[in-house]
Structures are given as structure tokens and as C-alpha cells.
Amino acid sequence: MSIVQNINQIRQKLLPGVKLVAVSKTKPESMIMEAYNAGQRIFGENRPQELKQKYENLPKDIEWHFIGHLQTNKIKYIAPFVSLIHGVDSFRLLQAINKEGEKNNRIIPCLLQFHIASEETKFGFVWEEVVEMLSSTEYKELKHISLAGVMGMATYTDNQEQVSREFQSLKEYFDRLKQQYFEGEQFKEISMGMSGDFKIAMLHGSTMVRIGSDIFGHRTYL
Numbered sequence: 001m002s003i004v005q006n007i008n009q010i011r012q013k014l015l016p017g018v019k020l021v022a023v024s025k026t027k028p029e030s031m032i033m034e035a036y037n038a039g040q041r042i043f044g045e046n047r048p049q050e051l052k053q054k055y056e057n058l059p060k061d062i063e064w065h066f067i068g069h070l071q072t073n074k075i076k077y078i079a080p081f082v083s084l085i086h087g088v089d090s091f092r093l094l095q096a097i098n099k100e101g102e103k104n105n106r107i108i109p110c111l112l113q114f115h116i117a118s119e120e121t122k123f124g125f126v127w128e129e130v131v132e133m134l135s136s137t138e139y140k141e142l143k144h145i146s147l148a149g150v151m152g153m154a155t156y157t158d159n160q161e162q163v164s165r166e167f168q169s170l171k172e173y174f175d176r177l178k179q180q181y182f183e184g185e186q187f188k189e190i191s192m193g194m195s196g197d198f199k200i201a202m203l204h205g206s207t208m209v210r211i212g213s214d215i216f217g218h219r220t221y222l
């Protein structure tokens with residue numbers, strides 16, 4: 001199967017309104033261009049320097065999303081152009097992103113990553129931490145970030161009921177946050193679902209799926 005065929009197959013499975021983030025981490029620019037030529041415009045990467053390089057070399061109408069764990073000292077590589085940072089998992093990181101947004105005279109859209117999986121290794125906030133952050137005066141002073149929604153990763157397991165439960169918990173966090181802290185249109189994204197579980201994620205209200213291997217084939221390293 002070719003990249004174009006893979007993308008078309010996934011598009012047919014997307015529920016209305018769900019955006020496809022093509023996760024191109026570790027993949028060469030030639031493969032990104034194949035997807036681009038099939039009409040794909042949103043790409044996700046998880047290494048800041050690699051993302052910067054690809055941004056510089058590839059068409060400027062690509063929307064670049066950062067999807068992985070971001071270290072504060074690397075925000076500078078992507079701050080000038082990144083369209084969305086999916087994995088904000090601490091207030092410290094959000095403050096650091098705000099600082100880079102200020103330097104670049106822009107507002108950087110971010111998603112709050114929640115810890116929904118049973119694995120301990122997955123990053124993310126728990127509910128109380130987010131409430132504490134959003135209620136603080138320090139948060140209210142951040143003028144160069146905007147929170148556009150939430151993101152989460154389910155446990156890597158064949159147990160579909162567990163995956164369902166975890167995605168449902170993210171949907172509930174989103175609904176509560178939207179109701180209690182965010183009015184209006186801007187807080188609207190639920191980024192959940194990868195190659196192995198995006199169909200379940202969409203059933204629980206995902207607005208953005210992040211798909212790598214189903215488009216570009218298996219990666220030899222993370």
C-alpha cells in the first residue's frame with residue numbers, strides 16, 4: 001500500500017469533523033511530500049530540531065503540530081511557527097512556552113495532556129493539578145499561550161473496554177473544563193486516538209486523531 005492509499009483509507013474512516021494529524025516523526029521529507037500531495041496539511045512531530053528542519057525545507061502551508069514530550073530548553077526551536085503543542089503536562093512547561101511566545105510576539109495554542117493510562121510512564125496532568133493551575137493568578141498572567149483543549153494517550157493494550165474507559169475519562173475532563181473554565185469557541189479540541197485505537201477514540205468524542213504507522217508504515221525507532 002502507498003502513503004496516498006493509506007491516507008485515503010483513513011479519511012474514509014474518520015467521523016465528520018475529526019481532523020487527521022499525520023505523525024511523520026522519524027520519516028523522511030520525501031514521504032511527507034507524498035502525503036502533502038495527497039492533500040494532507042497537518043503533520044505531527046516529536047523532536048524539536050527535526051521539526052524545525054522539516055519546517056524550513058517543506059511547504060509553508062503545512063500546519064506543524066508538536067505531539068510528544070517537550071523539554072523546556074527545546075521550545076525555542078519550534079516557538080516561531082508551531083501551530084499546536086499537544087503535550088503540555090506541567091505548569092512550568094506552560095510558563096516556558098508562554099515566554100517563548102512572548103519572544104516571538106505570538107500566542108501559541110496548546111493542549112493540556114491528561115494522564116489517563118494505567119502505565120506509569122505516560123506523561124500528563126491529573127485533574128486536581130489542572131484545577132489548581134487554572135485557578136492561580138500566575139496562570140491568568142500568561143498572555144502568549146492559549147489553551148485549545150486536551151490530549152491523552154490510552155494504555156497500550158488489546159483490552160478495548162479499558163481503552164474505551166480511558167478515552168471516556170478524557171472526554172469528561174474536557175467537558176468539565178469547558179463548562180467551568182472556558183467559554184466560547186477557542187477550547188474545542190480533544191486530541192485522542194492513534195493507529196491502534198483511533199476508532200474507539202472517535203466514538204468517545206475525539207476531534208483530532210494522531211496517526212503515524214497506519215500512514216507511513218512502522219518506525220524502526222521511536
Ligand SMILES: *Cc1c(COP(=O)(O)O)cnc(C)c1O
Nearest residue numbers: 023067068194195210211212213
Ligand atoms: C508516535 C505517536 C503517535 C502515532 O503513533 P502510531 O501508533 O504510529 O499511529 C501519536 N501520538 C503520539 C503522542 C506519538 O508519540
